[in-house]
Amino acid sequence: MMDRPSDSVRDFGRDLGPATSGSAGALGVAPESSMLWSCRPWLWLPPAWAHALAPSLLPLAALLAPDADDLRWREFSWRGMKFRNPLGTAGGLDKDAESLDEWAALGAGFLEIGTITPKAQGPNPGRIVDRDVRAGALWNRMGFPSQGLRVARANLQDWSAAAGGPGERLTPVFVNAGKNRDTSLDQAAADYALVIRELDDLADAFTINISSPNTQGLRDLFQPERLRDFLSPLREATRRPLLLKLSPDLDAESLASAIDSLLSVGLDGVVATNTTLARPPQVNFPPEGGLSGAPLATLSLHMLDEVLRLLGRGREGRLVVSAGGVMNTDDVLQRLDRGADLVQVYSTLVLNGPWLFSQAARRLRPLP
Ligand SMILES: Cc1cc2nc3c(=O)[nH]c(=O)nc-3n(C[C@H](O)[C@H](O)[C@H](O)COP(=O)(O)O)c2cc1C
Numbered sequence: 001m002m003d004r005p006s007d008s009v010r011d012f013g014r015d016l017g018p019a020t021s022g023s024a025g026a027l028g029v030a031p032e033s034s035m036l037w038s039c040r041p042w043l044w045l046p047p048a049w050a051h052a053l054a055p056s057l058l059p060l061a062a063l064l065a066p067d068a069d070d071l072r073w074r075e076f077s078w079r080g081m082k083f084r085n086p087l088g089t090a091g092g093l094d095k096d097a098e099s100l101d102e103w104a105a106l107g108a109g110f111l112e113i114g115t116i117t118p119k120a121q122g123p124n125p126g127r128i129v130d131r132d133v134r135a136g137a138l139w140n141r142m143g144f145p146s147q148g149l150r151v152a153r154a155n156l157q158d159w160s161a162a163a164g165g166p167g168e169r170l171t172p173v174f175v176n177a178g179k180n181r182d183t184s185l186d187q188a189a190a191d192y193a194l195v196i197r198e199l200d201d202l203a204d205a206f207t208i209n210i211s212s213p214n215t216q217g218l219r220d221l222f223q224p225e226r227l228r229d230f231l232s233p234l235r236e237a238t239r240r241p242l243l244l245k246l247s248p249d250l251d252a253e254s255l256a257s258a259i260d261s262l263l264s265v266g267l268d269g270v271v272a273t274n275t276t277l278a279r280p281p282q283v284n285f286p287p288e289g290g291l292s293g294a295p296l297a298t299l300s301l302h303m304l305d306e307v308l309r310l311l312g313r314g315r316e317g318r319l320v321v322s323a324g325g326v327m328n329t330d331d332v333l334q335r336l337d338r339g340a341d342l343v344q345v346y347s348t349l350v351l352n353g354p355w356l357f358s359q360a361a362r363r364l365r366p367l368p
Helices: 047-063 100-108 150-165 187-197 217-221 222-238 252-265 294-315 328-338 347-352 354-362
Strands: 074-080 082-083 087-089 112-116 129-132 138-139 173-177 203-207 242-246 269-272 290-293 321-324 342-346
Touching: 047 100, 047 129, 047 222, 047 347, 087 112, 087 354, 100 112, 100 150, 112 203, 129 321, 138 294, 138 347, 150 173, 150 187, 173 187, 173 328, 187 203, 187 217, 187 222, 203 222, 217 222, 222 242, 222 252, 242 252, 269 294, 290 294, 290 347, 294 321, 294 328, 328 342, 328 354, 342 347, 347 354
Parallel strands: 087 342, 112 173, 173 203, 203 242, 242 269, 269 321, 321 342
Antiparallel strands: 074 082, 129 138, 138 290
């Protein structure tokens, strides 16, 4: 049973202004306002280097994070999970569950790991990531680089030993499942089901990712005649909440049919959205690959509205997660006001640093 948002979301008030007190490293001291961080030194590096180095810089950023208690705002509970706030990390940021401690310390209300594929695989060949700082945009064509199920399981197990298992942790973990590049679409469900079954005892919820534009043919699984058959065995593989991650490039008919399938198979919610193949005029990236960040916001907002409308009474008990173009606290509030239960971010963390969680808390946490 879902705790209805009106019952379970404790809205502690809005725009309370910056904190005026706090302990060292707490919300009274904004690490991002220090000279070094405000220059965003990681942007001096080529995008691929910055991407590769980020995990080793995270522990340093996490040292400057606020006290855990200062990161509570709009607490929310759903299906036994307790969220200290509704702002989490999006799929792809921590593909192998290597930085769970750091993102939790930085203030994420929940974490999505993966996309995890059954077998380890490398990224697509050639350039896989780029950015346009002025447009607030990222471009990637990674193609699910993953150390595979075994490594993800070991990392998640280690973390759970300290942080607690599903339902016990301060920061719920969603596992984003995918298929290996060399698995055919006809066999795809077996890959997803394997990831789900093998991580079932460690995950709070699962996200099914068939919306990446970077694995050839993957989005064909949204075809109405395929989707229900593809989703049914995944529903049978777990009793945990199961979410479908949507593409912002679905046309109206395919979106309606995806929501229809999701409801009929008994999935528990959606993540809207993944990256887009669209190229708004303000960016100049290659035609293949996924665009994310600020230029995705309009599409992603439109998808959120449409998903809520199409769910209709099926919204009851289901979770709606909004992702795509959320760049600052105002954007987070806009998504929550429009009806999302939870919000996820990726691009802003890369472009502006990992401080959005503490910035949001500084503005929105309850008065002491
Ligand atoms: C470099 C990069 C890698 C990504 N990898 C994944 C992934 O493995 N799985 C997934 O579901 N989404 C992935 N995404 C999509 C994000 O989870 C998110 O849906 C998208 O970037 C929109 O959010 P944003 O505008 O806040 O970045 C990736 C995005 C980027 C920028």
